[in-house]
Amino acid sequence: DQQVKQNSPSLSVQEGRISILNCDYTNSMFDYFLWYKKYPAEGPTFLISISSIKDKNEDGRFTVFLNKSAKHLSLHIVPSQPGDSAVYFCAAERAQKLVFGQGTRLTINP
């Protein structure tokens, strides 16, 4: 039972354009949603989070949007840079447990 799903295994975006990574969830009881970034041979790094009571959180080039009615969240990266090429995981938290999606590999093309 995959409670958090990232349906796009990969995404390719031109440098300077917007990258939009999507994530769907099934459990409406999640309290927090998070995005992590992972480079090869390294552990995931926390990127940005959003509380379930909010619909938007912004941090520099990164913005996370939460649509509770659709049980959908997205991560926008503007403008995309070559260093953003990595695997991105969304995660949802409830009762101090994190549930992760399968990840989306983002490639930024020069």
Added chain:
Amino acid sequence: KAGVTQTPRYLIKTRGQQVTLSCSPISGHRSVSWYQQTPGQGLQFLFEYFSETQRNKGNFPGRFSGRQFSNSRSEMNVSTLELGDSALYLCASSLELADYNEQFFGPGTRLTVL
């Protein structure tokens, strides 16, 4: 300060064997969580330890176990290895429970079961 370290980085075992992985958290961190990463399932939560006590557990069989020592270092053990246990095992540490904004992951241990 030093990050989260995991040893060994790579491991090859055969079916039926058992394995122990080690995680040293960032100095001062008391919470250690373990995750299994596989291509199809993403990261799946195994368990979390805080002050030597298991505080949370994911949906893994009893072959997966762990412990935490008084210096916060943690080990996880997998007994009777199966082919499907081949994965990247990640640990993450934080000061307190559920401090996700300040949770740091180690580089992982890549386990291959033949």
